[in-house]
Amino acid sequence: MNSLAGGRDPATGAPRTGTSRPFAISPAVRTFWISMVISTSPLGHLAEEYAAWWIDILGEHNHIGGADATRWLLERARLGPGRLMADCGAFVGASARMAARTTGATAVAVDLNRDFLETGRAMDGGNLVHWVTANSRRLPFRDGIFHSAWVLDADISLPELTRITTPDATLCLCCEVPVDGRGGVEAFIGELEAYGWRTAAHRQMSLEATNTWRAAEADLVRRRPYFEARYGTRPYLAQLDMLGSLVQRYERLEQGHGLFVFERR
Numbered sequence: 151m152n153s154l155a156g157g158r159d160p161a162t163g164a165p166r167t168g169t170s171r172p173f174a175i176s177p178a179v180r181t182f183w184i185s186m187v188i189s190t191s192p193l194g195h196l197a198e199e200y201a202a203w204w205i206d207i208l209g210e211h212n213h214i215g216g217a218d219a220t221r222w223l224l225e226r227a228r229l230g231p232g233r234l235m236a237d238c239g240a241f242v243g244a245s246a247r248m249a250a251r252t253t254g255a256t257a258v259a260v261d262l263n264r265d266f267l268e269t270g271r272a273m274d275g276g277n278l279v280h281w282v283t284a285n286s287r288r289l290p291f292r293d294g295i296f297h298s299a300w301v302l303d304a305d306i307s308l309p310e311l312t313r314i315t316t317p318d319a320t321l322c323l324c325c326e327v328p329v330d331g332r333g334g335v336e337a338f339i340g341e342l343e344a345y346g347w348r349t350a351a352h353r354q355m356s357l358e359a360t361n362t363w364r365a366a367e368a369d370l371v372r373r374r375p376y377f378e379a380r381y382g383t384r385p386y387l388a389q390l391d392m393l394g395s396l397v398q399r400y401e402r403l404e405q406g407h408g409l410f411v412f413e414r415r
């Protein structure tokens with residue numbers, strides 16, 4: 151993962167986005183707090199090595215909505231002791247670790263990048279999780295064994311997610327979705343329905359996405375010397391442009407973001 155690919159859309163390298171429930175603290179304070187925590191945690195070396203400022207901006211819950219969004223999904227995922235959860239595109243497995251710690255479920259964190267998994271293993275709750283280096287498009291698991299499959303701002307392979315889950319499973323997603331006003335969210339849900347999933351819960355996150363990327367953009371400008379020294383001028387400017395363009399796309403209602411829990415029919 152490099153500065154343009156890490157933590158974003160694996161296909162486009164674009165950061166992920168959004169929600170309608172505001173943080174209890176302002177995004178700017180949250181960003182500052184995360185960067186302070188990161189500088190003293192195992193995430194610090196990843197933020198340095200992968201030049202991916204969303205690690206600085208988003209923290210270990212590397213998706214829009216952060217830990218709050220993870221908790222919202224966990225409340226609806228029907229996990230508990232004896233249930234098996236797959237966190238696909240897990241980064242440092244923050245969701246898998248939280249799921250194992252708070253529900254007693256057995257959690258498996260899958261990511262293409264072994265460095266991320268090794269860092270996650272060294273973090274709080276890392277001993278509670280199984281760590282698997284693999285591609286989410288070809289998961290090394292038997293059919294029908296997971297009670298909940300998660301993909302938070304990472305590559306979604308519906309055939310694989312459907313294949314590895316039990317008939318009573320939940321599918322928890324945090325992802326870009328077409329904007330409601332363009333009639334797109336129904337098309338997204340329709341794709342899931344074609345694989346036998348129906349919506350159990352949906353939380354719109356576009357506003358939160360806008361605010362997250364606005365705060366990130368402001369933080370990059372405010373701390374330009376820090377980020378420029380760390381990433382170099384051209385990557386710095388490219389990221390700034392990308393964040394600016396994301397904010398505009400959300401503001402123009404051209405892009406949306408959502409949390410979803412699906413169940414089998």
Ligand SMILES: C[S@@+](CC[C@H](N)C(=O)[O-])C[C@H]1O[C@@H](n2cnc3c(N)ncnc32)[C@H](O)[C@@H]1O
Pocket residue numbers: 151156157158159160166210211212213238239240241242243244245260261262263266284285286287301302303304305
């Ligand atoms: C934005 S991060 C999200 C991380 C995590 N889900 C979270 O919410 O904290 C995207 C992650 O997906 C991983 N990833 C991207 N494509 C993948 C694939 N095809 N298979 C497995 N992991 C993938 C990346 O290495 C990165 O860790």
